[in-house]
Amino acid sequence: MRAYIGVTDYDWFNLLRNIPDLEEVNFWQPGGNRVFKALKPGDLFLFKLHSPYDYIVGGGVFAYSNILAISIAWDSFGVKNGANSLIEMRQRVEKYRRQPENPLSNYDIGCILLEQPFFLPKEQWISVPDWKSPIVQGKTYDLLIEPGRSILRQLHVSELLASVMQEEKYTSMVEEEQARYGKPITTFPRLGQGSFRVLVTDAYDRRCAITNERTLPALDTAHIKPYSESGQHVVSNGILLRRDLHALFDEGYVTITPSMKFEVSRKIKEEFENGRDYYNLQGKEIRLPVNPSYYPSQKYIEWHNNNKYRG
Secondary structure, X not given: XXXXXXXXXXXXXXXXXXXXXXXXXXXXXXXXXXXXXXXXXXXXXXXXXXXXXXXXXXXXXXXXXXXXXXXXXXXXXXHHHOOOOHHHXXXXXXXHHOOOOOOOOOOEEEEEEEEEEEEXXXXXXXXOOOOOOOOOOEXXXXXXXXXXXXXXXXXXXXXXXHHHHOOHHHHHHHHHHHHOOOOOXXXXXXXXXXXXXXXXXXXXXXXOOOOOOOOHHHEXXXXXXXHHHOOOOXXXXXXXXXXXXXXXXXXXXXXXXXXXXXEEOOHXXXXXXXXXXXXXXXXXXXXXXXXXXXXXXXXXXXXXXXXXXXX
């Protein structure tokens, strides 16, 4: 059972802690040359301010990490990147990259997606034990042995951590800390909209499931059952589509059949006297994720067939 303490700056922390009802954040790394692999989904990621302020000031539940173009990171998370605008975000990233950037350059950054973030009031900041100044990015701690166990014990004091601790993973963690036996239960954290978008995009290998288009700015993550209709932010309720196909999917002019084929409504021709390019895709098998657990859910597909598709 591990936690990672990542180093961040006060401005990032201060902006995010003042956003009400924040469900996710992107803890970005400026280099963009390697994927963060220190944690498993459901593990705890903690925020520490830059030295000399060696304090844990908050954290979140780790969901996923990958390398993203900075424009995609901004489109997915917006202010939840800890900046008020893409221009401001670029300025912060480039300060750490220590090199002038072309303002049109869409360079890569490392992205660590965290759910259910919490921010500690100053009187509850936790002094970090065993921390050496040369540590630039962060450090992993075992939460069942010292000094990690002391960090976990202090986190339990915070009321702001209560909602995170109610998750099955962390309920198990508390019980194990107290009883010192049993294997922790691994659960995947609830996803926010931005994390949902990134996970679905990667599940489909950053290609449109219908046309195989790979130009990311032209692709959208579609909910099969809309979030507004109680559809969840889970990968099995998402599919990566070219933007025009996404618009048609949301309006019910196209759908996915239970046999995972693309279906085009006759209403396109009836209402718009057009649609030849779309009818050429009729009956095409969709390109499925490598991981079967990410396949479109049959219950969501049936919902779209019955409640959205115009037939």
